[in-house]
Amino acid sequence: MKHVIEVEGLTKQYGETRAVQGISFTVEKGEIFGIIGPNGAGKTTTIEILEGLRKRDSGNVHVLGFDPGKESDRYQLNKKIGVQFQATSIQELMKVKEALNLFSSFYDTHHNLMDIIEQLHLKDKLNSYFKDLSGGWKQRVTLALSVLHQPEIVFLDEPSMGLDPQARRELWEVIHTLKEQGTTILVTTHYMEEAEKLCDRIAMVYDGRIRALGKPNVLLEDLATNYLAFESFDVDPDVLIALPGVIHVEKSADRVRIQTENLQRSAYMVLKECEERGWKVAAFRFERGTLDDLFVHLLKERSA
Numbered sequence: 001m002k003h004v005i006e007v008e009g010l011t012k013q014y015g016e017t018r019a020v021q022g023i024s025f026t027v028e029k030g031e032i033f034g035i036i037g038p039n040g041a042g043k044t045t046t047i048e049i050l051e052g053l054r055k056r057d058s059g060n061v062h063v064l065g066f067d068p069g070k071e072s073d074r075y076q077l078n079k080k081i082g083v084q085f086q087a088t089s090i091q092e093l094m095k096v097k098e099a100l101n102l103f104s105s106f107y108d109t110h111h112n113l114m115d116i117i118e119q120l121h122l123k124d125k126l127n128s129y130f131k132d133l134s135g136g137w138k139q140r141v142t143l144a145l146s147v148l149h150q151p152e153i154v155f156l157d158e159p160s161m162g163l164d165p166q167a168r169r170e171l172w173e174v175i176h177t178l179k180e181q182g183t184t185i186l187v188t189t190h191y192m193e194e195a196e197k198l199c200d201r202i203a204m205v206y207d208g209r210i211r212a213l214g215k216p217n218v219l220l221e222d223l224a225t226n227y228l229a230f231e232s233f234d235v236d237p238d239v240l241i242a243l244p245g246v247i248h249v250e251k252s253a254d255r256v257r258i259q260t261e262n263l264q265r266s267a268y269m270v271l272k273e274c275e276e277r278g279w280k281v282a283a284f285r286f287e288r289g290t291l292d293d294l295f296v297h298l299l300k301e302r303s304a
């Protein structure tokens, strides 16, 4: 089976709110696939329909060939997928090793418990109480609990929410380790940087619809957003926006970022203008567009 997840024309409405409005995508075995978008975009609704936790209104959904909307399929499916629980659903007064043993006892296959402890570097935390762990370690433990039965697909809903940058990076490493072992990962996030660094492919969702779908670097190349960035308290954005090829100028405090059609030409023109006007400029550089930029661009196109 090449596509381990197939979603076609998925919809879900809560009263008047059309949370998911005809989403279609497929996920291949061994991929890290990201559903990204801002709060309220429809990410949790989509992932929970795939997990069999919410009912869809219409559309076709297959996960490992099973329909999560069918009760008869869900029993089989639950053995093959891993769902990361919210940290709040674990008893605070439980030790890490107790939680691992308890959750292991739910499954027939728990022979890889020591491997998981090793991979997720949990050995030194086994005797810690869950309540005493930092956010990063709590996420690591909940991730360990979701993979105890060696699932083929792991679903992670906003796994790095609230983590500091270091803990987030460590979590990405753990997720990559799972991928290297052949696990497929479906992850939701509203951190664009996370999507770019972590995911093989992404679906950018807004208002219950997919606005862009593909490999992050390909989406960014297609957008061809180029930026000049530098530091200056002096520049007047109204002057720079009038220069040929300049599309957009952002300035906050001393940070200036200019979107342009032609980097080299605009760099020359901007520096010339600054020189002539006596504006001081520091840390001048070229920047590639980010997924944040792509997102802003898509929203602008939509409202145009």
Ligand SMILES: Nc1ncnc2c1ncn2[C@@H]1O[C@H](COP(=O)(O)OP(=O)(O)OP(=O)(O)O)[C@@H](O)[C@H]1O
Pocket (backbone or CB within 6 Å): 014, 017, 018, 019, 037, 038, 039, 040, 041, 042, 043, 044, 045, 046
């Ligand atoms: N159980 C529910 N009842 C009513 N409306 C809901 C329910 N769940 C979600 N919604 C609404 O559906 C829309 C999509 O919500 P959803 O939680 O799927 O988005 P999300 O992208 O995961 O956002 P967040 O990151 O804030 O959870 C939102 O407008 C939300 O308010």
